Amino acid sequence: MKFFDIFSRTPKNTESVVLIDIGTSSVAGAYVHYAEGELPTFLYTESEPIKAHKGEPEEGAMLRALKTLGETLIREGAPILARTTGSGTAQKIIVSIDAPWQETTVHTEHFEENEPFIFTENMVSKRLKETHKELEEKKMLVDESIIGTILNGYGTQEPYGKKANHASVIVLTSLIESGIATNIVSTLEHLFHRTSVLPIAGNSLRYQAMREVFPHERDALILDATNEELSSISLVRRGLIVSLIQAKVRSGADAWATTITNELAELSNQFPLPRTIFLLARESDINSLQKALDTVNFGALWLSDNPPKIVPVLKTHMSTSVRQSTEQPVDVVLLLMALFYAHAKERKEKF
DSSP states (O other): OOGGGGGGGSOSSEEEEEEEEEOSSEEEEEEEEEETTSOOEEEEEEEEEOOOOTTOOHHHHHHHHHHHHHHHIIIIIHHHHHHHHSOOOOSEEEEEEOTTSEEEEEEEEEEEEEEEEEEOHHHHHHHHHHHHTTSOTTEEEEEEEEEEEEETTEEOSOOTTEEEEEEEEEEEEEEEEHHHHHHHHHHHHHHHSSOEEEEEEHHHHHHHHHHHHSTTOOSEEEEEOOSSSEEEEEEEETTEEEEEEEEEOOSSHHHHHHHHHHHHHHHHTTSOOOSEEEEEOOTTTHHHHHHHHHTSOOHHHHTSSSOOEEEEOOGGGGTTTOEEOOSSOOOHHHHHHHHHHHHHHHHHHHO
């Protein structure tokens, strides 16, 4: 099921959503209520560590933690939802899935003909369907978002129906192992009964949310270190992502910084690097990771004595975009999930 296929089956004025974040070492969840003209409101949040029993595979431990989290959400969160909205039932469940079970890629599709042509949405849809045939059979396509369109060398947000000599679309694709996705969806459907469940790769979701949180930063690097096993580096130029690197990382802030520095060195051989770096990490890790980056001599990569500006992504960056009425503090990843879904709804209504 594609991400926006389920919008038409829900009321436009109010909606309650369960957000689930599946990380490497824990799972977290929240009830969020959306009402037209109001900020998304967090009503309840909880987390559960992923602890594998002896000899237990990672998937089994994760699904067991997910089941426990779901039971807690229903037992403790649903009554709060009911008191607030009049119903303890959520319409949708958005599930963000991270490594080792997801994969996100960026690619560009080019369109060019001998004569000027009218660029249409149908042309893009047809091309993307052709690329689907090349996906691995064991992977499930859970999200495919066009994150940039260039007509005749210029980026545009409203490309369809316009005449072009050449065009390009930048596509962000999320894949999740089919077996994992099926088991996650089945677990949640069994718990929440007939609620639409939508999985999406975590770093894809967070990248798209970051574009909404910092809309005026058109040239930046985004270091997504929310996953303990796999960090991603997104290079954004002129508002468009031009490269996405996923790097396996070792434990420890210094080892992480070394890996990131090496990846940035490789990236600098292909592109000039922007001077703003957004650091996205779990609250428990962000201070140590920022300190590790502060010790790196970036002069050789930026060909300058002035170091780039490192901006840690904090809850305060989103304080005016969401409301929180929860007893437990809301993790920054869940905040980004809430904003991603809010803006996704807006884009669907506009187009």
